[in-house]
Amino acid sequence: VTVPPGLRRGEVEKFLDRHQDWLEQRLAKVPTRPQVRPGIKIPIRGVPHRIVHEPSKRGTVTILRDDRGPLLVVHGERIHLPRRIADYLKREAKKEIERLVVKHTEAIGKRAKAIRYKDT
Template sequence: MPSLLRRKLEPPLPEAIDIAGGRLPLTVRQNPRAKRMIMRIAPGGGALVVTVPRGMSNRKVREFLDRHRGWVEERVSRAPDRVVIAPGAIIPIRGEPTLLTHRGGRQVTRLEPHADDAPSGEIAAPGVRQQLLVGGAPEHFSRRVLDYLRREARRDLEAAVKIHAAAVALEPRAITIKDTTSRWGSCTADRRLAFSWRIIMAPPAVLDYLAAHEVAHFREMNHGPKFWALCHKLCPETEAGKLWLKRNGSGLHAVGVG
């Protein structure tokens, strides 16, 4: 009983930790299957996530954080800079740098070419060949951009899934577009697919790989040799797609609302 009382009186863990350059939000998750503490930087470098065995004391978690503070600071320093969705920001759409431009009025959000010699009063973005024109009130700008990206992600993913599903002669039960942080896509045993809308910012060949990867699970609910053989058959650019996401995926997660 005394030990239980001492544990209840432990001070709570902080909601953020101090590192060089500022404070980093902290999330601690208990996992009954975890045998040791594991930490990772959330995609985009915006938070620290620590997974601990169930019942781990706060004192031990603090000691773990103190021992690995240098690792956290080094990883955060390598994370891509955050890009806030706002007029004048440049984000990738289908792999192409795209200037976000607010035009107001009742204009439908759409892509248009962008010239280096922007008219007076408009934002110049040398080297950027396309822009996303966004109408509506300024306070709705970020929501309209996100709505557009989600719609385009669904359209491209549904088209890619349709092609790959036909190749394996099985149809998806459903396709859901989410904002996941740990996985780009998922597939359930009853063929329900989920994808991150952020994949629309990647080159089309990477999106195609992701769709092929999840459709390959229709036949192989694992990551064994047969699964990868099928994945390569559906998408010959599988290795290039995997490598691109490994190298550039965190940059897509750095795009968000302020």
């Protein structure tokens, strides 16, 4: 809930009390964030990859394949797994965006001056 500056706390509490049912309904519709953990599958370029944690090596993420399909192998401590996956996906997205920008700007005879990324 966003509160206008200067509104008294008592007014905010009255509003929340009056609209409690509505607020609870809205909160119930908010999707839960998926847990990133070993064993689940996440799509990479539309293909589900199973997350595998390998603590024996340090801090790399690798794409491999086993008899059950593509794997996203994450090395390092378990606590860093979600961040390593996020960093990997951002790097891959950046590479793909840059490749597509070159392809499409060449098609129209132009060059991109800059590509800006914003993590929101």
